[in-house]
Amino acid sequence: xxxxxxxxxxxxxxxxxxxxxxxxxxxxxxxxxxxxxxxxxxxxxxxxxxxxxxxxxxxxxxxxxxxxxxxxxxxxxxxxxxxxxxxxxxxxxxxxxxxxxxxxxxxxxxxxxxxxxxxxxxxxxxxxxxxxxxxxxxxxxxxxxxxxxxxxxxxxxxxxxxxxxxxxxxxxxxxxxxxxxxxxxxxxxxxxxxxxxxxxxxxxxxxxxxxxxxxxxxxxxxxxxxxxxxxxxxxxxxxxxxxxxxxxxxxxxxxxxxxxxxxxxxxxxxxxxxxxxxxxxxxxxxxxxxxxxxxxxxxxxxxxxxxxxxxxxxxxxxxxxxxxxxxxxxxxxxxxxxxxxxxxxxxxxxxxxxxxxxxxxxxxxxxxxxxxxxxxxxxxxxxxxxxxxxxxxxxxxxxxxxxxxxxxxxxxxxxxxxxxxxxxxxxxxxxxxxxxxxxxxxxxxxx
Ligand code: S3P
Numbered sequence: 001x002x003x004x005x006x007x008x009x010x011x012x013x014x015x016x017x018x019x020x021x022x023x024x025x026x027x028x029x030x031x032x033x034x035x036x037x038x039x040x041x042x043x044x045x046x047x048x049x050x051x052x053x054x055x056x057x058x059x060x061x062x063x064x065x066x067x068x069x070x071x072x073x074x075x076x077x078x079x080x081x082x083x084x085x086x087x088x089x090x091x092x093x094x095x096x097x098x099x100x101x102x103x104x105x106x107x108x109x110x111x112x113x114x115x116x117x118x119x120x121x122x123x124x125x126x127x128x129x130x131x132x133x134x135x136x137x138x139x140x141x142x143x144x145x146x147x148x149x150x151x152x153x154x155x156x157x158x159x160x161x162x163x164x165x166x167x168x169x170x171x172x173x174x175x176x177x178x179x180x181x182x183x184x185x186x187x188x189x190x191x192x193x194x195x196x197x198x199x200x201x202x203x204x205x206x207x208x209x210x211x212x213x214x215x216x217x218x219x220x221x222x223x224x225x226x227x228x229x230x231x232x233x234x235x236x237x238x239x240x241x242x243x244x245x246x247x248x249x250x251x252x253x254x255x256x257x258x259x260x261x262x263x264x265x266x267x268x269x270x271x272x273x274x275x276x277x278x279x280x281x282x283x284x285x286x287x288x289x290x291x292x293x294x295x296x297x298x299x300x301x302x303x304x305x306x307x308x309x310x311x312x313x314x315x316x317x318x319x320x321x322x323x324x325x326x327x328x329x330x331x332x333x334x335x336x337x338x339x340x341x342x343x344x345x346x347x348x349x350x351x352x353x354x355x356x357x358x359x360x361x362x363x364x365x366x367x368x369x370x371x372x373x374x375x376x377x378x379x380x381x382x383x384x385x386x387x388x389x390x391x392x393x394x395x396x397x398x399x400x401x402x403x404x405x406x407x408x409x410x411x412x413x414x415x416x417x418x419x420x421x422x423x424x425x426x427x428x429x430x431x432x433x434x435x436x437x438x439x440x441x442x443x444x445x446x447x
Pocket of ligand 1: 030031032104175176177178179181203327328351
């Protein structure tokens with residue numbers, strides 16, 4: 001399933017492009033797709049999902065839910081149908097769960113398994129096996145689950161769930177929607193009230209969707225913090241879900257259109273949940289022309305078409321408070337900053353060091369190789385833009401290193417479009433984890 005297991009690195013050169021023009025539609029939101037499969041698999045009845053992202057990460061979640069008893073089928077026209085087992089009904093998987101590259105699958109599924117009386121072993125690729133799991137081990141152990149493994153808190157890990165688990169009150173020590181969601185998912189099969197306190201708000205898809213499936217969940221605010229309570233055990237009812245387009249995937253085309261001269265691109269059906277849409281605000285502050293057309297609601301989430309035109313961008317100091325609402329978009333923001341006038345300063349980004357790669361070091365090294373002026377700090381990058389001139393591109397014989405990180409690969413592909421000599425990327429296989437048709441959409445716009 002995951003790229004690291006079964007094929008050789010696939011290098012690719014991204015050459016400078018003429019103006020990008022046309023209209024595209026990006027695939028479904030990754031966070032919502034994972035949650036649709038998980039909640040559908042726990043609900044009673046038949047959940048139907050359209051617009052599901054069919055990337056490797058989401059397919060890893062589907063395989064795991066099947067291995068724990070759910071029936072999940074893709075119909076020929078692309079709709080997905082999930083027959084759930086009911087909360088409390090997950091079965092012991094017969095083999096280790098292969099999470100591939102997907103941190104979201106791993107951490108959220110650990111939450112689900114934690115409050116069932118089953119044991120599951122989680123394995124992943126080289127990137128995922130370096131990522132910290134202590135952040136979910138801590139609260140789930142408080143609920144009574146037991147973890148064991150040979151590499152401290154890294155995969156492979158075996159999780160022994162418990163039923164009944166104990167409800168807890170947990171204050172998130174870092175801004176993480178995955179940790180919040182793991183605890184809330186464990187709470188579904190836990191009698192009593194589980195409370196998660198979020199000092200800094202993160203993406204709220206779990207809260208919206210849990211409510212939509214019928215869980216008894218409330219969100220209040222106390223002393224400036226979000227307090228989420230879930231009373232279990234929950235009974236989830238099957239739903240019909242339309243997954244909106246992923247703003248994190250749209251981000252690559254938004255930045256590409258802004259930095260390639262003469263571009264005018266429309267991206268249809270982009271999810272604009274305020275806990276996700278920070279990048280578009282930051283790019284507008286930098287002078288980007290991003291127009292929201294036909295705003296509407298899809299699957300309970302705000303959505304619009306984005307019309308983006310080439311713009312002269314100016315560097316800014318990015319407010320660290322906005323970071324959680326654009327946490328996956330910093331790599332491509334760094335590319336925009338590299339072409340802007342003046343300096344862009346980012347801070348408060350420690351979490352970027354524990355994504356699919358250390359995204360601060362990976363992007364500092366990649367952009368520097370492509371000829372940008374970048375300073376790496378402990379918690380952010382400072383980027384001195386070219387003032388609108390294209391980047392030189394990577395030197396002959398050298399390639400940027402993506403470290404099995406899809407967002408590094410796609411960000412540097414975008415940088416290649418706005419370079420004079422092109423950008424060589426060492427391995428584009430990871431793009432399939434989140435955005436399988438990235439290259440064909442890029443080609444359709446003339447890139
Ligand atoms: C996600 C949460 C974020 C994000 C990831 C998806 C989710 O991770 O980076 O791509 O779906 O909950 P963190 O919780 O580690 O910030």
